Amino acid sequence: MGSFGLMHWLVFGVVAILLLGGGRFSNMMGDVAKGVKNFKKGMAEDDDAKPAPTQIEGKAAPAPTVETEAARTAEKQ
Template sequence: MGSMSIWHWLVVGILVMLLFGKGRFSDMMGDVAKGIKSFKKGMSEDDEAKTPPQRIEAPQPTVVDADKQTDKVS
C-alpha cells in the first residue's frame, strides 16, 4: 500500500486517455485560454468605466473696486 506500481500508473494513464483523449484535452485548454482572455478584457473594460468624470472648473469671480460698489448702493 506504500508505493504505486507501474501497472497502476499504466491503468490510470489509459483511463485518462480514454476519457479525455488528445482532441478533448487540447479543446479544453483552448477553452480555458479563451476564458482567461475574455476575463482580462472584461476587467480592462470595467476599469475604463470606473474612471471619474473630468471636473469642470467654474470661472473665478472678479474683484470689484470698492468705489464701484458704493456707487451702486447709493
C-alpha cells in the same frame, strides 16, 4: 492515505486523456484559456470604465469687472 500524491494525479491525467482523447482534451483546455483571457479583458474594461475621481472645487471668486475694479480703486484712495 486520503490525500492524493503526484503519482495519483499523473495517473488520473493519463486516464482522462485516454478516455477523452487528445484532441478533445486540448479543445477543452483551449476553451478554458479563452475564458480566462476574456475574463481578464473584461476586468481591464471595468477598470477603464470607472470615472476618474474629480477634485472638489471651492467656490471660485467672480471675475473682476470694471465696476468692482473701480470700487476697489476708490476704497484704496
